[in-house]
Structures are given as C-alpha cells and as structure tokens.
Amino acid sequence: MDYLSISSTLQSNSAGSADATRINVDSYTQPLTHAIEYTAFLNLMLATIDLDELCQNYFQYLASRLPLKRLNFAIDQQAFAFGDNNSADISITLPSTTHNRSLNAMVKTVTYSFSRRLSVQQQTLLHELHTHFCIPLGHATQYRHILQQTTRDPLTGLGNRAGFDEQIERFLGQYLRRGTRFGLLVIDLDNFKQVNDSHGHQQGDQALQAVGDLLAHLMRIEDSAFRFGGDEFCCLIHDVGESEIDQIAERIRVAAERSPLLRQHRITMSIGGTLVVHNDNAESIFARADKAVYRVKAEAKNAVFIIRD
Numbered sequence: 001m002d003y004l005s006i007s008s009t010l011q012s013n014s015a016g017s018a019d020a021t022r023i024n025v026d027s028y029t030q031p032l033t034h035a036i037e038y039t040a041f042l043n044l045m046l047a048t049i050d051l052d053e054l055c056q057n058y059f060q061y062l063a064s065r066l067p068l069k070r071l072n073f074a075i076d077q078q079a080f081a082f083g084d085n086n087s088a089d090i091s092i093t094l095p096s097t098t099h100n101r102s103l104n105a106m107v108k109t110v111t112y113s114f115s116r117r118l119s120v121q122q123q124t125l126l127h128e129l130h131t132h133f134c135i136p137l138g139h140a141t142q143y144r145h146i147l148q149q150t151t152r153d154p155l156t157g158l159g160n161r162a163g164f165d166e167q168i169e170r171f172l173g174q175y176l177r178r179g180t181r182f183g184l185l186v187i188d189l190d191n192f193k194q195v196n197d198s199h200g201h202q203q204g205d206q207a208l209q210a211v212g213d214l215l216a217h218l219m220r221i222e223d224s225a226f227r228f229g230g231d232e233f234c235c236l237i238h239d240v241g242e243s244e245i246d247q248i249a250e251r252i253r254v255a256a257e258r259s260p261l262l263r264q265h266r267i268t269m270s271i272g273g274t275l276v277v278h279n280d281n282a283e284s285i286f287a288r289a290d291k292a293v294y295r296v297k298a299e300a301k302n303a304v305f306i307i308r309d
C-alpha cells in the first residue's frame with residue numbers, strides 16, 4: 001500500500017523526473033504485488049478444505065503464472081481433471097511431497113499439462129507451488145473421504161439418508177436459481193422379507209447390493225441414488241421433464257425384473273415418483289413421492305406411479 005501511494009505522488013510531479021522515478025518505483029511495486037498475491041494465495045490454500053474449490057483456486061493461480069492448461073490426479077482410481085482437455089503439449093508429473101504417509105497415500109502424483117515447454121525459472125516456480133499444494137490437497141482429500149463415509153451406505157455404496165438430505169438441498173438450490181427441474185423416485189422392494197426368511201440375511205444383503213449396483217449403473221453422472229434404509233431406495237433425477245420421469249422409472253422397474261439375482265428371489269420394485277414444483281421443499285417433495293409409492297404398494301406392486309403436482 002505504501003509503495004502504491006508513493007507511486008501516485010510521483011506521477012503527479014513534473015513529467016520528466018516523475019517518468020524516470022516511476023520505473024524505479026515499479027521495480028519495487030511489482031515484486032511487492034506478487035509477494036502480496038502469493039501470500040494471499042498460500043493463505044487461501046491453507047484455509048480451503050473443499051477439494052473442488054481448492055483445485056479451482058490452485059489452477060487459477062498457477063494459470064496466471066505459468067502456461068498451464070490442465071491439472072490431473074486420481075483418488076482411489078477416480079480421475080480428477082481441471083482446465084482444458086485439449087491443446088496441452090507437454091506434461092510434468094510430480095509426486096506428492098508431504099512427508100506424511102497417510103496424506104501421500106490418497107493422491108500419489110499430480111500431472112500438470114502446459115501449452116509450451118517451461119523455462120528453468122518456471123520449473124522452479126512449479127515445484128515450489130506444487131509443494132505448497134500437496135498438504136492442503138491431502139487434507140481436502142481426507143475431508144472428502146470422511147464426508148463420503150458419513151453420507152454413504154456401506155452395504156450398497158449408494159448415498160444414505162444424510163447424503164440424500166444434502167443432495168436434495170443442492171437440487172432445490174439449482175431449481176430456485178436456474179429453474180432446473182428435477183424428479184424424485186422412491187423405490188420400495190416387493191417380497192424382500194422372504195429372502196431373509198428363506199435364505200438368510202447374507203443372501204438378503206446380496207440382493208440389496210444387486211439393487212445398489214443396478215441403480216448406480218442406470219443413473220446418469222448428474223443423477224444420484226440412495227438407500228434410505230431397509231429395502232427402501234430413492235433416486236434424484238437431474239434436469240428431467242414431465243414425460244421423461246415415467247420412462248426413467250419404468251426403465252428401473254424393468255431392469256429389476258430382468259436382473260437374474262432379483263428374479264431368482266422374485267424381488268420386484270414398486271416405484272412412486274414426482275417432479276419438483278413451485279414452493280416445494282425437501283419434505284413436501286418427498287411426501288408426494290412417498291404417497292405415490294404407497295399407492296403402488298396398495299394397488300399392484302411391481303409398478304410405477306407418478307404424482308405430477
């Protein structure tokens with residue numbers, strides 16, 4: 001700040017001498033500005049625990065200093081990529097550098113892709129920034145892992161009730177902000193109890209896992225499936241229209257009918273659904289879908305019923 005005010009005072013002096021002096025002042029202010037930005041960047045890195053936010057911030061800062069095009073790494077075989085998928089010519093892969101085995105185990109390497117070869121100075125900068133990235137990256141990855149554990153159903157790998165509560169609020173937010181409609185399907189298995197009764201709890205668990213696999217396989221990347229508990233599941237369907245929700249629900253019901261394991265146990269699905277409407281909240285939308293599934297249960301089982309408003 002002091003340097004900036006000196007600079008403006010000098011600029012208001014007589015033209016010739018001020019010009020000469022401004023060059024000198026700039027040579028102080030520029031490194032200072034970089035140092036301030038750098039400190040702010042380091043503080044931001046240390047204060048950010050959300051993985052996406054951390055990587056976005058890191059990517060942006062790096063791209064302002066280096067010809068960076070893309071940043072890649074993997075966590076538990078899941079690939080994460082930030083930036084442009086094309087137009088990168090040269091890649092540098094750096095190992096995690098935290099000296100902490102449990103942090104290193106989560107993200108082993110980070111790959112940086114650039115549009116052109118880096119100078120020696122730029123390589124030094126990259127190594128320095130990478131070192132400052134590894135510790136917050138390890139923390140954010142561990143935080144994500146813990147969050148996932150609290151929002152996952154361990155038997156099926158789908159989201160659990162807490163995961164659903166979190167995700168439906170996200171969907172409602174997108175609906176309010178952008179008008180993106182979404183649908184909710186509530187699925188209750190038919191005849192599940194007799195699997196436990198006739199074949200034991202372990203086979204019952206396998207049937208529940210088969211339902212989990214089937215739902216995970218049928219969902220698009222932006223949709224989400226959850227196990228609410230017992231033999232009750234639900235799906236949040238992103239950006240869906242009036243006619244599509246029936247088709248999606250029917251596709252799920254038919255896939256269950258065709259699943260060899262579920263078929264063997266005579267397990268089918270009763271599916272109730274609804275679409276978000278104006279003034280909905282998580283409770284009101286769930287109550288409608290639940291009402292729809294009760295109606296299917298009462299009338300037929302192995303069927304779909306959608307309540308539209």
Ligand SMILES: Nc1nc2c(ncn2[C@@H]2O[C@H](COP(=O)(O)OP(=O)(O)OP(=O)(O)O)[C@@H](O)[C@H]2O)c(=O)[nH]1
Binds near residue numbers: 191
């Ligand atoms: N194997 C296993 N069984 C479970 C689990 N959670 C709940 N259950 C059982 O799921 C069954 C659910 O009972 P119901 O809803 O009456 O099952 P249903 O036979 O599908 O009944 P309908 O919906 O009327 O067709 C009970 O027997 C629970 O003990 C679990 O994690 N594993």
